[in-house]
Amino acid sequence: MAFALRAVHAIAAAPAFRATARVARRAAxxxxxxxxxxxxxxxxxxxxxVDVRVGKVLKAYKHPEADKLYIEEIDVGEEEPRQICSxxxxxxxxxxxxxxxxxxxxxPTIARRVAKALNPENNRRExxxxxxxxxxxxxxxxxxxxxxxxxxxxxxxxxKSRNLAGVPSHGMILCASDESHENVELLVCPxxxxxxxxxxxxxxxxxxxxxxSENQMxxxxxxxxxxxxxxxxxxxxxxxxxxxxxxxxGPVKCKSLAxxxxx
Numbered sequence: 153m154a155f156a157l158r159a160v161h162a163i164a165a166a167p168a169f170r171a172t173a174r175v176a177r178r179a180a181x182x183x184x185x186x187x188x189x190x191x192x193x194x195x196x197x198x199x200x201x202v203d204v205r206v207g208k209v210l211k212a213y214k215h216p217e218a219d220k221l222y223i224e225e226i227d228v229g230e231e232e233p234r235q236i237c238s239x240x241x242x243x244x245x246x247x248x249x250x251x252x253x254x255x256x257x258x259x260p261t262i263a264r265r266v267a268k269a270l271n272p273e274n275n276r277r278e279x280x281x282x283x284x285x286x287x288x289x290x291x292x293x294x295x296x297x298x299x300x301x302x303x304x305x306x307x308x309x310x311x312k313s314r315n316l317a318g319v320p321s322h323g324m325i326l327c328a329s330d331e332s333h334e335n336v337e338l339l340v341c342p343x344x345x346x347x348x349x350x351x352x353x354x355x356x357x358x359x360x361x362x363x364x365s366e367n368q369m370x371x372x373x374x375x376x377x378x379x380x381x382x383x384x385x386x387x388x389x390x391x392x393x394x395x396x397x398x399x400x401x402g403p404v405k406c407k408s409l410a411x412x413x414x415x
Contacts, residue, residue: 206341222241238325240327
């Protein structure tokens with residue numbers, strides 16, 4: 153009889169035991185996750201996990217299928233130039249622009265006729281003297297310089313590659329912009345910065361953690377954690393939470409946008 157009662161009690165207690173065990177396992181799992189999160193917080197700052205490099209723009213031209221995109225070929229210290237697409241057409245020019253119909257010492261009206269006569273598709277033949285008989289009254293136009301080509305820019309190099317209007321883009325050029333995104337300026341490195349060198353925040357002599365891979369960047373949303381705290385200072389220097397973005401040649405700046413967003 154006593155044996156039977158003990159058996160009944162054991163059967164009745166089994167579900168409660170299993171429930172207690174499940175609760176214990178859940179508590180252990182929660183504690184493990186909390187410890188992992190705490191370890192992650194004690195690890196490197198997210199800004200150390202983005203691979204931000206100096207890049208020299210070798211060539212830039214308009215995307216054939218997208219009106220607002222440039223395609224840039226950028227030296228970031230790799231064997232081949234890196235191809236990146238940027239939506240910068242509304243804000244700056246890619247190449248040196250020249251007034252092809254204007255020639256020094258020739259009035260613009262005559263210069264346009266010269267250009268028309270020299271057009272191979274034009275069958276008319278016209279002759280012009282090398283210099284006009286009267287002095288030009290219109291001043292020469294101001295020199296126009298390139299905005300992107302030849303610049304030492306800042307490249308986010310471990311961003312997940314993607315196709316933009318059918319063209320592969322491997323990274324992003326970082327720029328400063330106002331809140332309305334009506335004014336956009338390149339972040340530019342000082343002369344002497346070496347293409348391919350990794351940018352740091354704070355002091356150039358500081359240690360830096362290894363960057364995330366492209367897959368880690370996407371999975372852990374590393375860039376999304378960093379971007380909100382990237383801004384320019386009152387002196388137009390790029391910074392993360394007040395720590396200046398620096399190269400071996402000095403800090404990175406934009407032309408004129410102070411306290412601006414970076415992206």
